Amino acid sequence: MILSAYLPTWPLSVSPALWLALALVIAVLVGEGLVRYLRLPRIVGYVGIGLLLGPAGLNLIPELPAAEWRLLVDLALGILLFELGSKVNLRWLKANPWIACTSLLEAAATFFAVFGLLLWFDVAHVTAAVVATIAIATSPAIVVRTVTESRARGQVTERLLLMTALNCIYAIICHKLAVAFMHGEAGTSLIHTVLQPLYLIGGSALLGWLFGSAFNFIHRHLGQHEETFSFILFGMIAIATIVAATLKLSPMLVLLAAGLITRYQRQRPRTFLPHFGSAGAVLVVLMFTANGLAANLDGLRDSMLLVLLLILVRMIAKLLSVLVLAKFSGISLQQALALGIALVPMSSLTLLLTLDTAAAFPAFASGLGLVLMSCIVILELAGPILVQMALRGAGETLEEKT
Numbered sequence: 001m002i003l004s005a006y007l008p009t010w011p012l013s014v015s016p017a018l019w020l021a022l023a024l025v026i027a028v029l030v031g032e033g034l035v036r037y038l039r040l041p042r043i044v045g046y047v048g049i050g051l052l053l054g055p056a057g058l059n060l061i062p063e064l065p066a067a068e069w070r071l072l073v074d075l076a077l078g079i080l081l082f083e084l085g086s087k088v089n090l091r092w093l094k095a096n097p098w099i100a101c102t103s104l105l106e107a108a109a110t111f112f113a114v115f116g117l118l119l120w121f122d123v124a125h126v127t128a129a130v131v132a133t134i135a136i137a138t139s140p141a142i143v144v145r146t147v148t149e150s151r152a153r154g155q156v157t158e159r160l161l162l163m164t165a166l167n168c169i170y171a172i173i174c175h176k177l178a179v180a181f182m183h184g185e186a187g188t189s190l191i192h193t194v195l196q197p198l199y200l201i202g203g204s205a206l207l208g209w210l211f212g213s214a215f216n217f218i219h220r221h222l223g224q225h226e227e228t229f230s231f232i233l234f235g236m237i238a239i240a241t242i243v244a245a246t247l248k249l250s251p252m253l254v255l256l257a258a259g260l261i262t263r264y265q266r267q268r269p270r271t272f273l274p275h276f277g278s279a280g281a282v283l284v285v286l287m288f289t290a291n292g293l294a295a296n297l298d299g300l301r302d303s304m305l306l307v308l309l310l311i312l313v314r315m316i317a318k319l320l321s322v323l324v325l326a327k328f329s330g331i332s333l334q335q336a337l338a339l340g341i342a343l344v345p346m347s348s349l350t351l352l353l354t355l356d357t358a359a360a361f362p363a364f365a366s367g368l369g370l371v372l373m374s375c376i377v378i379l380e381l382a383g384p385i386l387v388q389m390a391l392r393g394a395g396e397t398l399e400e401k402t
Helices: 016-038 042-053 066-087 091-095 097-120 125-136 140-150 155-185 190-222 226-246 251-264 278-293 298-302 304-324 333-342 348-360 368-393
Strands: none
Touching: 016 042, 016 278, 042 140, 042 278, 042 368, 066 140, 066 155, 066 226, 066 251, 066 278, 066 348, 091 097, 091 155, 097 125, 097 155, 097 304, 125 155, 125 348, 125 368, 140 155, 140 278, 140 348, 140 368, 155 190, 155 251, 155 333, 155 348, 155 368, 190 226, 190 251, 226 251, 278 348, 278 368, 298 304, 298 368, 304 333, 304 368, 333 368, 348 368
């Protein structure tokens, strides 16, 4: 009998899933160590280990296939976006219109600050507008995970969740409009330039409303069985993600809208298991680790000044906008400072918007796309620490209250 018939061939051909699982185990161990010994967020360990072991670091783990990585991130980010939406009460905007004014001012200031900076670097107007729309977004993944982990509650926490949700909506919608204009400059017909973003935005909002209403209907019948409901909810989030992608809508906008609808249709918020149970929690950890493995720091090497200025200008715009309207919106300058700092993180949502733009425009992928990728890596590592520091400074974390 030939030994090769039942023995593995050398060198061994290892599935990429094995490397991701290995990185997951190491990332979780490092994350727990950071919490226990340094009181730092676990996310820093998840992203850091992915960055260290991946192509951007020691290159011990090969580059992840884009198709496998993208589906993982879509599902995990969908869970966090739905969770974010379900925590946000849009009626608060009516009760305190100054919060809406603060949100709009912060988004507009971020857009024009980044837009102006890029024009100073001789970037084309439409391309600068696309990057500026991406810069509006605050990472829902980092904010939700850090708030959950620190068990934070209070004025700053509630405003942070609300403004993060609104920033995601602004960024996704404005990005689709800006990309449509880029298509127009590339020679795409005017009808396509106008109708494509309208279909995407309107269709995503409608699908989000349908799924949000379905979530509420199911909860009325299974609400007393939270674990069972969490499994069903997790499955429906996966269905919503796949259906949205099949219909060429925005899974991110669909899941955020669904979460907002579930909260808006009820007078009182409901409590879900964090990330809807252990399966969702594992996906979230995998997402942050995969983000680190997929990190690209070429932009930092080639355009360090632009990367650092982009981070600084964006941070100043968000911080000053919140401080300017702090008194009118009913918070102290100390609370406004904490809120402005907590709005800085970038992560999976901005990463997906960047990759979508790069896929449509190869010139963007090799230019400003690399700059944005470097910004995302830096703020994905520093962002959780900034949010944690801000919430601690506002005295809203559990450890500050006890």
